[in-house]
Amino acid sequence: MNANNSEPIIVAFCCHYCAYAAADLAGSGRLQYPPNIRIVRMPCTGRLEVNFLMKAFEAGADGVLVAGCEEGSCHFKEGNYLAKGRVNTARQLLEEAGLEPQRLRMVNVSAASSQKFAEYIREIVETVTGLGPSPVKKMEKRTTNQEQTGVMP
Amino acid sequence: MIVAERKTIPELVEILKPHKNILVLGCGTCVTVCLSGGEREVSIISSALRIAFRVQGLGFGINELTIERQCDNIFIEQAAEAIQRADAVLSTACGAGVQAIAERFPHKPVYAGLNTTFLGILEERGVWTEKCAACGSCVLHKYGGICPVTRCAKRMMNGPCGGSREDRCEVRPDRSCAWQLIYRRLKNIGQLERLKEMEPPKDWNSSLSGGPRVLIREDHKV
Numbered sequence A: 001m002n003a004n005n006s007e008p009i010i011v012a013f014c015c016h017y018c019a020y021a022a023a024d025l026a027g028s029g030r031l032q033y034p035p036n037i038r039i040v041r042m043p044c045t046g047r048l049e050v051n052f053l054m055k056a057f058e059a060g061a062d063g064v065l066v067a068g069c070e071e072g073s074c075h076f077k078e079g080n081y082l083a084k085g086r087v088n089t090a091r092q093l094l095e096e097a098g099l100e101p102q103r104l105r106m107v108n109v110s111a112a113s114s115q116k117f118a119e120y121i122r123e124i125v126e127t128v129t130g131l132g133p134s135p136v137k138k139m140e141k142r143t144t145n146q147e148q149t150g151v152m153p
Numbered sequence B: 001m002i003v004a005e006r007k008t009i010p011e012l013v014e015i016l017k018p019h020k021n022i023l024v025l026g027c028g029t030c031v032t033v034c035l036s037g038g039e040r041e042v043s044i045i046s047s048a049l050r051i052a053f054r055v056q057g058l059g060f061g062i063n064e065l066t067i068e069r070q071c072d073n074i075f076i077e078q079a080a081e082a083i084q085r086a087d088a089v090l091s092t093a094c095g096a097g098v099q100a101i102a103e104r105f106p107h108k109p110v111y112a113g114l115n116t117t118f119l120g121i122l123e124e125r126g127v128w129t130e131k132c133a134a135c136g137s138c139v140l141h142k143y144g145g146i147c148p149v150t151r152c153a154k155r156m157m158n159g160p161c162g163g164s165r166e167d168r169c170e171v172r173p174d175r176s177c178a179w180q181l182i183y184r185r186l187k188n189i190g191q192l193e194r195l196k197e198m199e200p201p202k203d204w205n206s207s208l209s210g211g212p213r214v215l216i217r218e219d220h221k222v
Helices: A019-028 A050-058 A079-097 A114-131 A135-139 B009-016 B039-055 B073-085 B095-104 B178-188 B192-196
Strands: A010-015 A037-042 A063-068 A104-108 B002-006 B021-027 B061-067 B088-092 B110-112 B114-124 B127-132
Touching (some): A010 A114, A019 A114, A050 B039, A063 A079, A104 A114, B009 B088, B021 B073, B073 B095
Parallel strands (some): A063 A104, B021 B061
8 A cells, every 4th residue: 555645545345245235336326435445345244354454454554444234134144243343353452552443443334325335435534534644654664574374484 | 271361462562562573473272262362363463563563663573373282392393493583472372382482492582472361161152251270179070060169259169158149149240159050950960969968178289279280191101
């Protein structure tokens, strides 16, 4: 992500069955919403892990929006409830790490709610613009150490 | 299994501040099962630490590695190279794992990333409860399989204390009274007679009160 870009960048994890369809509908309906959003399509917000949210912020996202189905109408019954708990856990971690938890938000939208989807995007862009760029961006350039996972070679 | 929970990020930042190149070392056994120190949690804690370091303007390098078991030398071997390269190790194993790593690498600072909490079971998704205090002299056969040492807040061997309300503990009203559970269980298995026997004071010598314990098995020693 561009560290010099003054426009905030919001990563939106959208459920395939609702928010992603709502975003599609918003496009078809020529609804205007800020172009700061980078949509990641999820099979269900239940696939989301705390890790994904942390990685997005680590990579320099100014805000993250998680958009799942309305409560009680998850295609996989409970995915959005799982996501809710994970978003809350990530918010707690972000706060501990020194980032404003308001940068991360979960919303529930139906596939038909394109207006609502556009509204949520406007809201988070407004919130994040108010908070300013993520301080993580300041040191965007990684230190010499390469991050590694798994067994060392 | 051993249940643990992570330390807070500000606490970890404070611990790790004197070092520049940190290895966050996970354990693939108990702490993976209780979702506090396995590969996924290592990744989450490392991410949070990187964010915290950048927010505070501290230049740190963090590497991640998870091995099968930190309390076993054979598995520690796999982490040796990564540990040697790091200035310090943040171990997300239980207290035993942290100490095993520290003993194996006498010149390397090794810190605990978790608070080891108790020996327990997974009650339901996301909920763990304590079941065993590792007292070293099991009495479960006398109490229908419900441990008064662990589950009674007053450790009563001859209960109940008389303070419980309905089936709730007097000390922690959100917990069941262990003696209510013992009574019900003994009734269900037709062993209520056991409650008429007076249990003498427990010998705590076999517990941690007698100093750190060692188990030696002649049949397995080389």
